[in-house]
Amino acid sequence: MTSSRQTSVRIQKDSAKASFAEKVRVCDYCELRNRGFCSRLTDAQKAILADTARLVTVEPNKALFRQGDETENIYIVRSGLLRLYQRHLNGRRQVIGFAKPGDLLLSPLNERNEYSADALDPVCLCHFRRQDFIAFFQRDPAFSAALAIAIHEELMRARQQIALLGQKRAEPKVAQFLLTLLESYAWRNVEATLVPVRVPQADIADFLGMTVETVNRTLARFARDAIISVAKRGIDFLDLRRLKQIAESY
Amino acid sequence: MTSSRQTSVRIQKDSAKASFAEKVRVCDYCELRNRGFCSRLTDAQKAILADTARLVTVEPNKALFRQGDETENIYIVRSGLLRLYQRHLNGRRQVIGFAKPGDLLLSPLNERNEYSADALDPVCLCHFRRQDFIAFFQRDPAFSAALAIAIHEELMRARQQIALLGQKRAEPKVAQFLLTLLESYAWRNVEATLVPVRVPQADIADFLGMTVETVNRTLARFARDAIISVAKRGIDFLDLRRLKQIAESY
DNA sequence: CGTTTATTTGAGACAACTCAAGTTGCGTGG
């Protein structure tokens, strides 16, 4: 169980004051314009959204927002990785996922945050006032369709995790988790075999519903068998074929 | 693992041939007009939907549709209970939920069914051609908003299940499952303490990621401790307070 | 009434958990 951390978000004012044309250019430069949620929007829609967008950065291990707080903002991740988690009545922490570039955080359909989010590494995000988002949502049918699709994709990811948690043995769980993690970094380079962040083992444990010790021993076994290699900067995938085998083993 | 069952759906022609006014009346009589997905629609929207709606019934233990097939229809459950499940590469079956009256089955956003559905008891549903649904979806922004909300609710239910599966011990899992099941029958009568269907233990096991034997032993323990009482017709809840205690125990 | 399917029970194995102790890495302050 992690102790509660202080929220620390830095808003970049320059972006807030930029002219319309400049803001559109911010989107132009963004490598995500054709990835994730943004890719579903037309240029016109992007321009309108950019008009109300602000940039924020979050330092590693700091909170972006907390479960239960009023949902003031909706976020789109530009870079970095965040852990998303819920806390349950008995105090147990359930990590519900990891947000990567292109992901939409929080839904305008909720008044309060369904989950907390903290940064695992330096994170940069666009954010929008929920009210603006709702207004846009009600005005533009194509936009609400895009949102429906985004939520639907999140639903399918949640189902993936259900399949993962339904597994009984530790090795397939960890293997599948590692593969999913790699996938989320492979959208640029198909041959990528490096995940460039260190995901705390405690987070993996709370994601997969196991103890830290078991996660650790499983990772150690994978490392000993030269399937992966864990370094300070992240995880190297040495034997993808074998890892996939393990992931699919019952 | 259940053997594959034959799809057997009976379409009620009389409804298909009913006049516009009569169809609206079908909605009027439906006790679900203010529950679930339908409750989010205006009378005008309901009338348009009813225009393309057909009624179907499914016998117990028969399939309504199968994972991977082309999504021709979208369904709304009127009565009965269905199990929804996916089959994974290794052959494992993951029950992803149980559909109750008012629930929307399948998304027009998918070309193919994400999951299979079979009836646990006699089931009656409204169904719509996916194409009609999409057309409506694109034409009416308020309708796509309603759909987004429906998908979002499904997402939150999926997160509930994630929390459930994240649990390590068997008793809290089964207890929480039972409470959720009861809840889905308590929308009319708050004091309801009876679930009037027999959910096969194999389905519970594949839902919770445990074996039939463990599910059985856990249920037996609950019954021995007079927390529940399992009969042919369903489950009686004798000690809700105790069950909630167990559900929240770590 | 025989055949199939679902539930129940037992005994034993084993994987994951608990508890406890050590190690490593890293930032802070002397």
Place this chain on the structure above:
DNA sequence: CCACGCAACTTGAGTTGTCTCAAATAAACG
């Protein structure tokens, strides 16, 4: 620059809950 403290990671030993395998009811179905 080193000493210190804290948090994350690692390792070991022992326990236990769940799974596996096997077999005996009990129900459902034609």
